[in-house]
Amino acid sequence: MKLFNTIHDALEAHLPQVADETDRQEALVYLRGLKTVLATTVEESNVIKFEDHFVQRRIDRAVSKKRQRQLAAARDCVQPYGINEFGDAVNACDDIDCVFPF
The missing domain is CATH 1.20.5 (Single alpha-helices involved in coiled-coils or other helix-helix interfaces)
Structure with missing residues (x-):
């Protein structure tokens, strides 16, 4: 999960610097996917x-x-x-x- 967090943070930091709109939309797709993956994972302390x-x-x-x-x-x-x-x-x-x- 640390890798997903790192990629998410790097992509989110790099996104404002993307000038081309098609590249920006493609990066947003990846960013939304990473947000979904990070939202659906469970921390060990919350598991029954x-x-x-x-x-x-x-x-x-x-x-x-x-x-x-x-x-x-x-x-x-x-x-x-x-x-x-x-x-x-x-x-x-x-x-x-x-x-x-x-």
Whole structure:
């Protein structure tokens, strides 16, 4: 990251001296890219330590709950699977063979 910081600072210092507009625009593209890279990197002090058992359990529980909600929403979306002879929606769990498939 030190190299990116050094290149960023050098390019930013050199940019006001660029006279040609096309060269200036090209340098701005590189400068914006470096700013993006520097903005998306994380310092070591801000990183969550996954070795911490309690933090890992909380993350696992949150992911599990999110997945359960997504599965429930998908099930609710596709549960009505047909229409009976009267034009009513028929759900999978309304059928006796669904509950007892034998």
